Amino acid sequence: MTDAPVGPAIQLTGVTKSFGDNEVLRGISLAVNPGDVVCLIGPSGSGKSTLLRCVNLLETPNSGEIVVNGTVVTDPEVDIDGFRRRVGLVFQHFNLFPHLTVLENCVVSQVKVLKRSRAEAVEVAERNLARVGLSDKAAARPAALSGGQQQRVAIARALSMDPELMLFDEPTSALDPETVGDVLAVMRELADAGMTMLVVTHEMGFAREVADRVVFMDGGVVVEEGPAAQVITAPQNPRTQEFLSRVLDPNHVGLDD
Amino acid sequence: MALTAAKRARLSRNIQYLILVAVVVLVASLANWGQIGHAFFNFGFVVEDSTFLPRLVQAFGNTLLYTALGFILGLAGGVFLALLKLSSVAPYRWISTLYIEVFRGLPALLVFIAFGYGIPTAFPGLRLDTYVTVMLALGLVSAAYIAETIRAGLQAVPAGQMEAARSLGMSHSRAMVTIVIPQALRIVLPPLTNEVILLTKDSSLIYLLGLTASQYELSKFGREALNGTDAGLTPLVVAGVCYLIITVPLSLLSRRFETKTARIKK
Numbered sequence: 123m124t125d126a127p128v129g130p131a132i133q134l135t136g137v138t139k140s141f142g143d144n145e146v147l148r149g150i151s152l153a154v155n156p157g158d159v160v161c162l163i164g165p166s167g168s169g170k171s172t173l174l175r176c177v178n179l180l181e182t183p184n185s186g187e188i189v190v191n192g193t194v195v196t197d198p199e200v201d202i203d204g205f206r207r208r209v210g211l212v213f214q215h216f217n218l219f220p221h222l223t224v225l226e227n228c229v230v231s232q233v234k235v236l237k238r239s240r241a242e243a244v245e246v247a248e249r250n251l252a253r254v255g256l257s258d259k260a261a262a263r264p265a266a267l268s269g270g271q272q273q274r275v276a277i278a279r280a281l282s283m284d285p286e287l288m289l290f291d292e293p294t295s296a297l298d299p300e301t302v303g304d305v306l307a308v309m310r311e312l313a314d315a316g317m318t319m320l321v322v323t324h325e326m327g328f329a330r331e332v333a334d335r336v337v338f339m340d341g342g343v344v345v346e347e348g349p350a351a352q353v354i355t356a357p358q359n360p361r362t363q364e365f366l367s368r369v370l371d372p373n374h375v376g377l378d379d
Numbered sequence: 380m381a382l383t384a385a386k387r388a389r390l391s392r393n394i395q396y397l398i399l400v401a402v403v404v405l406v407a408s409l410a411n412w413g414q415i416g417h418a419f420f421n422f423g424f425v426v427e428d429s430t431f432l433p434r435l436v437q438a439f440g441n442t443l444l445y446t447a448l449g450f451i452l453g454l455a456g457g458v459f460l461a462l463l464k465l466s467s468v469a470p471y472r473w474i475s476t477l478y479i480e481v482f483r484g485l486p487a488l489l490v491f492i493a494f495g496y497g498i499p500t501a502f503p504g505l506r507l508d509t510y511v512t513v514m515l516a517l518g519l520v521s522a523a524y525i526a527e528t529i530r531a532g533l534q535a536v537p538a539g540q541m542e543a544a545r546s547l548g549m550s551h552s553r554a555m556v557t558i559v560i561p562q563a564l565r566i567v568l569p570p571l572t573n574e575v576i577l578l579t580k581d582s583s584l585i586y587l588l589g590l591t592a593s594q595y596e597l598s599k600f601g602r603e604a605l606n607g608t609d610a611g612l613t614p615l616v617v618a619g620v621c622y623l624i625i626t627v628p629l630s631l632l633s634r635r636f637e638t639k640t641a642r643i644k645k
Contacts, residue, residue, distance in 0.1 A: 180545070209546075211543075215539055219543070221562050230557060231548060231549060234549060234557055235549055236548075280547075
């Protein structure tokens with residue numbers, strides 16, 4: 123329950139969202155416990171990215187309630203900026219700041235938002251760049267890095283704010299295949315360190331091995347959810363079964379459905 | 380005999396060169412070089428009239444000064460109008476759009492006449508300093524153009540930049556100042572340099588505001604210098620060269636900004 127002393131890290135209740143006539147979320151209820159990794163899977167257009175962006179209020183839900191670590195995010199009076207600095211968000215297209223160096227990308231919001239001293243901010247940034255294996259790129263511009271490196275910088279940038287939880291919006295979908303592994307390794311290490319994570323992903327191997335729970339969404343509703351091994355290996359719902367067979371074995375999909 | 384593709388391309392290129400040479404030769408042979416030299420390149424008076432050079436330098440400086448004054452006000456006004464135009468408050472957007480459409484749609488000449496004759500008529504007691512009037516006239520016109528340039532620059536910064544900044548807890552205005560505007564400025568530098576070039580030329584219109592001799596800028600100076608010499612239109616040629624001395628380096632600068640921005644964006 124939301125008013126319990128130790129409740130879920132993220133609690134969604136009946137969340138709906140429409141863009142014009144397009145109903146993207148049709149009443150989503152979902153809970154993520156502290157320290158858990160939850161993967162959102164589903165076909166494109168199923169609303170999983172919109173759901174993730176609602177948790178951070180980059181999209182405003184039309185109705186329903188979202189509570190993050192006791193803060194009622196959907197309350198119109200909520201301090202949005204104060205709330206967002208506690209939640210890390212990693213985008214599909216990295217969205218690094220191209221006019222700043224890698225180090226400065228990780229420093230700027232610490233100084234401007236958290237009002238840390240520059241020395242402290244640099245120290246935190248360097249620690250997080252080391253954590254994602256990019257200490258040697260601190261002085262580089264984002265444009266000089268590969269996609270996988272940029273995404274790891276984006277993770278270090280989010281971590282530099284010492285977030286209570288991390289949201290990932292298809293973090294490996296825009297990457298060259300050979301750089302996906304580095305990003306997943308960083309995320310796996312974060313999960314092992316006990317970070318609460320909500321991850322929208324198409325990486326079924328990652329979901330199966332790292333996620334505590336997997337949520338399958340289709341058509342703006344949660345179709346099936348449960349332990350990762352169960353949902354991915356032995357899905358109950360026919361829609362989940364069909365989606366997973368297409369994703370896991372794309373060579374043997376019939377054209378007629 | 381059939382030509383190969385490479386031979387056809389070479390033949391076509393050679394014909395284009397021939398046409399160019401023919402046109403140049405034709406024009407050159409028809410022109411009266413003696414009269415051209417007398418009317419446009421008759422520099423004797425520069426030596427005869429010892430006041431010419433100092434007055435030219437003063438006019439050159441005035442053109443630079445008027446352009447700078449106009450640009451300062453134009454830039455400030457342009458940024459302000461661009462922010463109004465992107466405001467979430469609808470009436471602000473309307474005001475900005477109205478202003479931009481009116482001042483972009485009117486010839487600068489009309490605006491300057493309105494300033495030169497309209498303001499003294501409308502506010503008989505008001506005596507504006509000449510430099511203030513020049514600044515207002517040039518600045519108010521260029522603000523409309525600069526506003527559109529800056530609005531386009533701000534909108535050219537990908538939406539993901541604002542989202543990333545907000546997701547890190549920055550407020551909207553903090554994200555604008557720290558993340559969006561620095562990137563927009565880089566995008567906007569080349570077109571902004573072009574605005575300065577246009578403004579340099581538009582500054583020739585402020586003779587309409589009524590200037591004293593020491594306030595002449597290059598065009599007015601050139602036309603005044605026509606009187607009292609038998610050098611034909613040579614003073615205008617001198618003024619024209621002075622404009623190019625200002626605008627060509629700006630043009631080169633603008634191109635440098637362009638390649639630099641392209642490199643950062645990769």
